Amino acid sequence: MTDGDRTVNTVSGTVHGMVVQAGTVVMAASGLAVPRQIRGPRRAFVNREGEFARLEAALGRLDDVRPAVVAFTGLGGVGKTELVAQFAARSAAHFPGGQLYADLAAHRHLGGADLGEVLGGFLRGFGLPYVPDTLAERAAAFRTVTAAGRRVLVFLDNVEHAAEVRALLPTTGLLVAAGRRRLPGLALDGAELVRLDPLTTGAGSELVRGWLGPGRGTDAELARLVEFCGGLPLALNAVGFRLLDREDLRVDRVLAELTDKERRLSSLSNEEGAVGDVLDAVHRRLPEHTRAFYRLLGVNPGPLVSVELAEAVGVPRAADGLADLRSAHLVDDVAQEGPERRYRAHDLVRLHAAGTVRELPGRLELLARIVAYYRGRAALADRAIGDRFRLQESGAGQGLAGFGSGADALEWLQSERANLLGAVRAAAEQRRHGEVWRLCESLWPLYHGRKHYGDWVESHLLGIEAAQWDNRPDAVIRMRNQLGRAYYERGEYPLAGEQLAAAAALLPEVDEPRLAGVLWETDGLLCLADGRPERAVELFTLAREANAGDPHGVVVQSYNLAQALVAAGRAEEALAVLGEATALAGREGDAPMLMRLPLVEARAERALHRPAAAVGAAELSAGRARELGQPRKEEAARALLVDLAQELGDTALAERNRARLRELRGR
Structure with missing residues (x-):
């Protein structure tokens, strides 16, 4: 509600406990979801009681004033992630606010982790109906939802710098960090630093004996096996798979194979050496179709693989090969929603797999097929989400599976985000310029809808360069405009203006008037943000004229023009523009815009002090958003309806829309 020149948010009814504000949405903290983002533990686990004692001691230091921090460091594959998974399962009752997980390796761009993306994932885990756009706002919202009474366990994997931990501390609870590098800077903050060593010979032997049973292999042979594996659980899992897969395979035979490469086995202290020795032996024993899938792990530019990807690039018997790799613990399931399962290989497994294909004659051809798959599937997803002006040809993605709805397409883009960025990078390295900018063009709905600014900026810097090498000034304009929108949404208006100016200089070289229109559109948004609505009206008018012939x-x-007119105090004119646009959208069956237009109409009616009419328009927008599976748009409409209900004094209307907001948040 408004109070003079101020905007005041209020919560009606009785609220027990904290109230959380995220942007313009205010809600009771008691209605937050309880995230469970840390994966479940495995059954086989030994010899970590000392580390568990450290973690249990940290539970005794928990209070409602500050969080406790424990940081584990050690070699890749030593079992840091499994240790925390075991602890999370045992100590769930100590963290009523839930468990949060982030792999910072998946959020690194140009050397730094995008902490805003991490915080956004945490806030979505709590079910906030609105996630703020800026890092500062997300950090403030995170501190609020993790305050007293909502103690949480936060697990940060693959941490490289102490500053990453400091930026992601909850208000109360326990943060456990894991990484390969020591983090001495955290000790200055009171964190407990623990080095996680490989399993002892006795503990490793106990682990393997638990798999094989009492009658297979002598104690001395198992001890020697653990020594050759460097005590790394990852390496032991791989060897254990071989022994379990072939009951006739003797332990001494495996030991003989491992001793064949004395030079590499002599470097057990080297992170790659021990695992490489074991994986070499495992790889030799894999069936050929499983080796083909393993090669895919080494060539794929992203961290995730799926059966669909493998089949699309020609891997034979992909499902069987994946099943073999899963049994060997060479890949793990990724916790996710949706029917298409994805799998992640340990970093060292990917490193070894890359080594097996480094000299393979067909490696670059396989990489080209992988990039083509991601480009084609992203193009299909982009078109499924909605109709818009595109430069690339319409035939991309032929022969690949389509999408049942725009919502399904957007979820696929989100799930494949790391792979898609990897594909952009790989195509740029291979100088496949056309693939780079076309893939970037198709990623617009993902980046614009989900606000992955780090990916957005990095990919489009590569897209601009690729379009220049491809001698496509039209694509350069498109890439610069999309990059400018990223800067605009981050509030970096001067950088956005620089991109627009550079793009506008190329307009004389192109014949497509809609390219001028997209630049005027972004410039108009900058004018609105800068408090110049009348100039925005002029620019959006030009943009509309440039799109003549494109409904x-x-x-x-x-x-956009109607929004600018409302901001300029010309709400009646805005309604006239909206009426014409609604009629055109209806004739064209433009469902996404028929969802968005009534929301601006509601704001115009509100500006004209006609709250009842505003309610009708906002309800229409909310209903259509619900039909289209667009929760963010529905939340915006429901939030406006709550405000309007308060102005009208309509308690039933307010509660009905609050209830729907809670339902959306729960999803």
């Missing part, structure tokens, strides 16, 4: 483009620019 969707005309509707989009009418939508």
Whole structure:
């Protein structure tokens, strides 16, 4: 509600406990979801009682004033992640606010981790109906939802710098960090630093004996096996798979194979050496179709693989090969929603797999097929999400599986985000310039809808360079405009303006008027943000004219124009523009815009002090958003309805929309 020149958020009814504000949405903290993001533990686990004692001691230091921090460091494959998974399962009752997980390796861009993305994932885990756009706002919201009474366990994997931990501390609870590098800077903050060593010979032998049973292999042979594996659980798992897969395979035979490569086995202290020796032996024993899938792990530019990807690039018997790799613990399931399962290989497994294909004659051809798959599937997803002006040809993705709905397509883009960025990088390295900018163009709905700014900026810097090498000034304009939108949404308006100016200089070289229209659109948004609505009206008018003949483009620019007119105090004119745009969208069956237009209409009616009419328009927008599976748009409409209900004094309307907001948040 408004109070003079101030905007005041209020919560009606009785609230027990904290109230959380995220952007313009206010809700009771008691309604937050309880995230369970840390994966479940495995059954076989030994000899970590000392480390568990450290973690249990940290539980005794928990209070409602500050968080406790424990940092584990050690070699890759030593079992840091499994240790924390075991602890999370045992200590769930100590953390009523839930468990949060982030692999910082998946959030690194140009050497640094995008902490805003991590915080966004945490806040979505709590079910916040609105996630703020800026890092500072996300950090503030995270501190609020983890305050007293909502103690949480936060697990950060693959940490490289102490500053990453400091930026992600909850208000109360326990943060456990894991990484390969020592983090002495955290000791200055009161954190407990623990080095996680490989398993002792006795503990490793106990682990293997538990798999094989009492009658297979002598104690001395098992001890020697553990020594050759360097005590790394990852290496022991791989060897254990071989022994369990072949009951006739003797332990001494495996030992003989491992001793064949004395030079590499002599470097057990080297992180790659011990695992490489074991994986070499495992790889030799894999069936050929499983080796083909293993090679895919080494060539794929991203961390995730799926059966669909493998089949699309020609891996034979992909499902069987994946099953073999899963049994050997060479890949793990990734916790996710949706029917298409994805799997992640340990970093050292990917490193070894890359070594097996480094000299393979067909490696670059396989990489080209992988990039083509991601480019084609992303193009299909982009088109499934909605109709818009595109430069690339319409035939991309032929022969690949399509999407049942725009919502399904957006979830696929989100799930494949790390792979898609990896594909952009790989295509740029291989100078496949056309693939780079076309893939970037198709990623617009992902980056614009989910706000992955780190990916957005990095990929489009590569996209600009690729389009220049491809001698496509039209694509350069498109890439610079999309990059400018990223800067605009991050509030970096001067950088956005620089991209627009560089793009506008190329307009004389192209014949497509809609390219000028997209630049005027972004410039208009900058004017709105800068408090110049009348100039925004002029620019959106030009953009609409540039889209003449493109019904969707005309509707989009009418939508923008109406927003500018409302901001300029010309709400009646905005309603006239919206009426024409709605009629055109109806004739064209433009469902996404028929969802968005009524929301601006509601704001115009509100500006004209006609709250009842505003309620009708906002309810129409919310209903259509629900039908289209667009929760963010529905949340915006429901939030406006709550405000309107408060102005009208309509308690039933307010509660009905609050209930729906809670339902959306729960999802």
